Amino acid sequence: MTSKLRFLVTTGTISAAMLGANPAFAAGTSAGDTITNSVSVAYEVGGVAQTAETDSDTFTVDRKLDMTIAETDGAARPVFPGQTAADSPGNPPAYLTFTVTNDSNDEVDFALSATQLTTGTATPFSGTDDFDVSSLQIFVDSNGNGVYDAGVDTATFIDELGEDLSVEVFIVGDIPVSAVNGDSSGITLTASIRQGNDGVTGGAIGGAYSDDSGSANTEDGTVNAANIDNVFVNISDSATDNFVIDSANIAVAKTSTVLWDPINGSTNPKSIPGAVVEYCIAVTNSSTTTAATNVAITDNISALDVSFYGTTIPSGPATIPTANGVISATACDGTGTNADASGLGESGGTISGNLGDVAASSTETLLFRVTVD
Known part of the structure; x- marks a missing residue:
């Protein structure tokens, strides 16, 4: 009589012998990747080796949504009264710089918004908030030089940012002529994760992801977008920087x-x-x-x-x-x-x-x- 031994493979504990896994990066294995684990069980009956029993399990990696945003310069940006967002000889554009990093394990978009601090609120580097900047605009660094180039950096949202990648974002505006030396203006940039298009289409801001953290895992071994659960870690973040008036005195x-x-x-x-x-x-x-x-x-x-x-x-x-x-x-x-x-x-x-x-x-x-x- 031949007996058979069945071995149950669970996805709860994955050994180093897993097959088909991608190397791990800071954001982890990419969402949508499949991980297959195969097992082989050899046995004998009456001293005679029998045909080994094998089984395997495949699951799809879910999407971890995480991000960070930081003020880039580490100090207030000096500007002069009447400085504008335009770029002209003797009048460089007035802008603040932030770094947005995609810590997710998938390619995502980011929606961007800017908010001025309330007058009197402490700014990060230069005391109280004394004035508002007019004509606020947000642009994404298109050429990666870390410097706002008027007419070149024109994107107003982050499109298809790959996992573990960062991009600079600029807030530009017009400084009032009435501002005086030492005055400050604090501005907060908020970035929120939106659905990416896996690099296929792009060119448009994606919709919001659903948070599947509290629901049962929909994993069934099928590789498709509907089969990937979304786990929210940090889908929106903010950072504040400020202008400070440092005019010729x-x-x-x-x-x-x-x-x-x-x-x-x-x-x-x-x-x-x-x-x-x-x-x-x-x-x-x-x-x-x-x-x-x-x-x-x-x-x-x-x-x-x-x-x-x-x-x-x-x-x-x-x-x-x-x-x-x-x-x-x-x-x-x-x-x-x-x-x-x-x-x-x-x-x-x-x-x-x-x-x-x-x-x-x-x-x-x-x-x-x-x-x-």
């Missing part, structure tokens, strides 16, 4: 130095009639990040008891360092230059000049000379 200081008088020359000169006085206009930009551009200076001396000095000193114990009144954008100690200064001149008693750009944390000067009437 200009301060002006005007000083005068007597260089020469007709009695003492350049040795201890006094501001008597006929004396030559040098004015120094110092423009300091105390911002640590932002240059002041097109810095124009106007100084009207026509109503003062001085005259623009534009002649050579005829005699005296010593001459002043510069023999005429040509306006210059040199440092007040006579050293240094300002390469982008332009339009320096005098007309009708009005001194004018353009210092060009005054870089962050720098001082540039314009000097001119007068004689005391």
Whole structure:
């Protein structure tokens, strides 16, 4: 009599000998993959080897839906009043950067939304929330360079993001002109998982997944989408970043130095009639990040008891360092230059000049000379 031994294989404990399994990644085995486990049982009857009994079990891996989102820069994004989402010379777009990561074991879409913090709420990096940003828009990094490229990054949702992959998302907007240095604006990006299309179609945001965590496993060994249960781990997440106003902060200081008088020359000169006085206009930009551009200076001396000095000193114990009144954008100690200064001149008693750009944390000067009437 031949007896047969039946061996029950359960899917509750899977050994390392499983067949057909994919290598494990951070997100785990991909949803929809099938795992087949086969067993062979050898036995003898009366010392005679019998035909081995075999059996196998196949199940389909379910879908784990999980994600993370994080602010990318680790600090507030400095902007200046009037900065916009547009990209133009001297006016780069104002944007915040976030990283969205698909920790699921399947390809998914992400819906994106932005919310401004309530005024007075603490922002992540710069204290209270002081202003709102207008014309908020969300765009996905299309070329992977981590920088918002206006007109290039145009997608407004994340389409078909593969498992274990990340993508940068930008929130762009217009900064109000009324904002002042130190003001902050906090903005929260929320990303929510939506159905992916397994890379087949794409181009449209998928619908919401159903949560099958609390229901019985529908596993029947058939490979189809309806047979994959969805387990929600974290299907929506948020992160907050903020803009901070760090504009050019200009301060002006005007000083005068007597260089020469007709009695003492350049040795201890006094501001008597006929004396030559040098004015120094110092423009300091105390911002640590932002240059002041097109810095124009106007100084009207026509109503003062001085005259623009534009002649050579005829005699005296010593001459002043510069023999005429040509306006210059040199440092007040006579050293240094300002390469982008332009339009320096005098007309009708009005001194004018353009210092060009005054870089962050720098001082540039314009000097001119007068004689005391």
